[in-house]
Amino acid sequence: MNIFHRKYQDWIKDIPLRLYFLALIATFGGSTVGIDIALVNGAQLFFVKHYQLGATLHGLTTAATLLGALIGSSFSTFINSFVGRKGALGVASFVAVGAGIMEALVNIWGLLLTARIILGVSFGIFSSTVPIYLSECAPARVRGMLTGTYQLSVTLGLFFGAVSDAIFVNVSNGWRFMLGTVIIPPSLCITGLLFTPESPRWLIHKRRYPQALASLRKLRTTEAEAIQDMNSIKENITRTARERSGHGIISKIITIPHIRHALVIGIFLQLSRQLSGVNAMLYYFDVVLRSAGMSVSHAVYVNVAYGAGTVIFTLPMFWIVDRFGRRVLLVYTMPIIACMSLLVGLAFLGSSQIRMALSIVGFLLFRLFYSPSLGPISWVITAEIFPLEVRSECLSICTFFSYAFNFVVSFSFPDMMDQMKTEGAFAFFAGCTIIDWIIFFLFVPETKGLDMEVMDQLFRQSWSSQASQNLKQLDNLFPWFRSSSEATGNTIEAENRNQTITDSIDQSAHKDSSEWNRKVSNKSNEPSSLIINPALPDNLS
Known part of the structure; x- marks a missing residue:
């Protein structure tokens, strides 16, 4: 543990x-x-x-931002392509500020609905752009930690939003101040973007090499590290661009097997988030507590405490995501998440006191295991598994499906409570989470520590090969199924197996690079002048 702790400290100080x-x-x-x-x-x-x-218009107004987010995620690709990651965040921030002011001041319901849809457009752009921006700017050793800050920022927003509700609940026209509070985060984002660099990978993709190197110098500790990353990114982007020249973006996504493979994984991760029931809990938290017998005022106060707990429970993610990996966290926590959903449902089979006590315990424990795992990890993996030339498009598609699934679950939850009762609704979420856990265990690879430029090597193998490889890691993931002495004796062996997997990815990447070089040499004898320093590191991961 001391070795791991020192290694983690070395990562942070660099x-x-x-x-x-x-x-x-x-x-x-x-x-x-x-x-x-x-x-x-x-x-x-x-x-x-x-x-x-009425009930229908009430639900439409509340969830109108989800409809806007579908629009925003669809246009996010074009915005990212033309104005970059910083520019996309700036556009989304200005849209959010304008929509927030509008919904706080209007006196006509139609204008309120319009303002919320426009606000949702900014949500779609934010959700598509922030994970990309963070993952492209971070070095591989801490990419998971920094990309995971997106989930922490969402939970911080939940907490401060709940606090704002408590502040203005007894103020005349307080609901207008509540809705208007939404302009604070995007206003801060607009100001801060004036002092942050653009994504170096996007700049290299646009062939703006001097600006890319300047950006890397700001985002890396040493000049040597900046040049090394510049060379690596430039080499891999140039290689993949030449290999796939002549294909349109949509054609690449549909016809290239490993990109299609990665996209299916990304969509599945977003589906699994929604089928865990997390957003049904967020949108209807007070409704569920009131159905458990709690008063309105107590439900509001519990919601503030729930928001604070959500923030606290997310913090361990920064310490563990790049130490233990994405896959390990999800394999260990998803069954517990399912059990907590089931606990909330079973609480409603008891008396009023049992319902209130067990539902609160279930909600909090659900968040305890969801916040550092499925919540952020689904976005971390989705942001890092796509090649740069289709990254914004694929993440926009994943974001679109995320909001689409969110919309379906959020709107269907009241009907689920009516038709299936509360206990049946949460039992449904628990069952879906277990099914998702099985699929995840079989088909989702570990991405920790791999450079984004060679990430697609993970998805070049077939689904059955990936499942077979993941099943071989059972002993590593669940060592307590073996005897204590056997587990101790096989520690070095397990480490060697993990290294073999990493080496196979490296060998595959070098093999692809060699094949590409042979193709290029057959077509042209012109030397490549795209690399600042032709000496690339041997270890691509």
């Missing part, structure tokens, strides 16, 4: 402060998404009466 600042500014976008979820939960108690809305 990260420049500019990179921390960039993560802080970028994740204000996530805070915008989170804070609105909490704010509308409080504001809807008032604007429903103000506009005399």
Whole structure:
């Protein structure tokens, strides 16, 4: 443990402060998404009466941002391509500020609905861009930690939104102040973007090499590290671009097997998040507590405590995601998440006191294991598994499906509670999580510590080969099934197996590079002048 601790400290001290600042500014976008979820939960108690809305229009107004997010995620690809990651965040921030002011001031329901849809457009852009921006700026050794700050920013938004609800709940027209509070995070994002560099990978993709090197110098500790990363990114982007020249973006995604493979994994991760029931809990937290017998005021206070717990439970992710890996966290926590959903459902089979006690315990324990695992890890993996030339497009597709699944689950949950009862609804989420866990265990590889430029090597093997390889790692993931002495004796063997897997990926990457070089030499004798320093590191991971 001391060795791991020292290694972790070495990672942290080698990260420049500019990179921390960039993560802080970028994740204000996530805070915008989170804070609105909490704010509308409080504001809807008032604007429903103000506009005399029925149940259908009530639900439409509350979830209108999800419809806007589908639009925003669809256009995010084009925005990212033309104005870059920083530019996309700037566009989303200005849209969010304008929509927030509009929904706080309007007196016509139709304009309120329009403002919320526009606000949702910014959510789609934020969700598609922030993970990409963070993953492309971070070095491989801490990419998971920094990309995971997006999930932390969402939880921080949830907490501050709940606090805002509590502050304005007894103020005249307080619901307008609640909705208007949403402009704070994007306003801070606009200011901070003036002092942050653009993604070096996007700049290299656009052949703006001097600006890319300047960006890397700000985001790396040493000049040598910046040049080394510049060479590696440039070499791999140039190689993949030449290999796949003549193919359109959509054609690449559909016809190239390993890109299609990665996209299926990304969509599945977003589906598994929604089928865990997390957003049903967020949007209907007060409703569930009230159905358990809790008063309105107590439900609001519990919601504030729940938001605080969500933030605290997310913090361990920064310490463990790049130490233990993405796959290990999900394999260990998803069964527990399923059990906590089941616990909430079973609570409603008891008396009023049992319902209140067990539902709160279940909600908090659900968050304890969800916040450092499935919540952030699904975005960490999705942001890092796609090649650069299709990364923004694929992440936009994943974001679109995330919001689409969110919309379906959030709107269907009231009907689920009516038709299946609360216990049946949460039992459904528990069963879906177990099924997702089995699929994840079989088909999702570990991505920890791999450079993004060689990440697609993981998805060049077939689904059956990936499942077979993952099954061979059972002893590593569950060592307690073996005897204590056997587990101790096989520690070195397990490490060697992990190294073999990494080496096979490296060999595959070098093999692909050699094949490409032979193809190029057959077509042209012109030497390549695209590399600043032709000496590339042997270990691509």
